[in-house]
Amino acid sequence: MNQFRQYVTDRLGRDAWFPLAESAGVPSENHRLDAVYPDEQIVALVLAASRLTGQPLNQVLEDFGVFIAPALLRIYAPLIDPAWRTLDVIEHTEETIHTVVRARIEGAAPPALLARRVSPTEVQIDYRSRRGLCSLAEGIARGMAIHFGEEVDVDQPECVHRGGERCLISVRLVEGRGEAPTA
Ligand code: HEM
Numbered sequence: 001m002n003q004f005r006q007y008v009t010d011r012l013g014r015d016a017w018f019p020l021a022e023s024a025g026v027p028s029e030n031h032r033l034d035a036v037y038p039d040e041q042i043v044a045l046v047l048a049a050s051r052l053t054g055q056p057l058n059q060v061l062e063d064f065g066v067f068i069a070p071a072l073l074r075i076y077a078p079l080i081d082p083a084w085r086t087l088d089v090i091e092h093t094e095e096t097i098h099t100v101v102r103a104r105i106e107g108a109a110p111p112a113l114l115a116r117r118v119s120p121t122e123v124q125i126d127y128r129s130r131r132g133l134c135s136l137a138e139g140i141a142r143g144m145a146i147h148f149g150e151e152v153d154v155d156q157p158e159c160v161h162r163g164g165e166r167c168l169i170s171v172r173l174v175e176g177r178g179e180a181p182t183a
Helices: 002-012 017-024 039-053 057-075 086-104 134-148
Strands: 112-119 122-128 152-158 167-173
Touching: 002 017, 002 039, 002 057, 017 039, 039 057, 057 134, 086 112, 086 122, 086 134, 086 167, 122 134, 134 152, 134 167
Parallel strands: none
Antiparallel strands: 112 122, 122 167, 152 167
């Protein structure tokens, strides 16, 4: 929730949060980082941001994913192998990160991400969540790549919003970029 507030402030300006929260019918006071808020509140906020900016919902979600990725990497840095880059983090998110989030934050329900490294330069995520936030997942993947200075192509050969049984998200490293740093 705090992250979404920061996102709104970053993208829409300092004064945007209060009217946005009000139009979404969500309390605008400070929220705790480690608390879990009802899904409906986040959904209402994302819808309000989409209305306000005229951007489609999936674009707001994706942009929020890009925005939030560096904070996720920072907050959970102790769980992340410093040698990992974009595809490695995604490949290991389920067992090293989301599992810990589920155990530590009561009520948190990050999605089960079945990530498969189909080649050294591609990871495929089988995303199934009743929340249907595949655009957020796409954005997080892009945000991680920006953080690591890598270039990725992200697409979805299958998506529940297009009649699929699940969302299949493919993240491919664009060759010639993002080699392991020499440090
Ligand atoms: C440093 C890495 C990551 C951290 C620390 C992290 C942490 C979290 C946390 C705290 C939540 C909220 C859970 C809740 O309140 O119920 C969440 C949800 C989510 N995460 Fe992650 N995550 C990470 C990486 C990823 C990656 C790489 C993806 C996909 C590419 C991803 C996709 C999602 C999605 C889509 C949700 C929304 C909830 C849902 O769909 O049910 N996460 N994550």
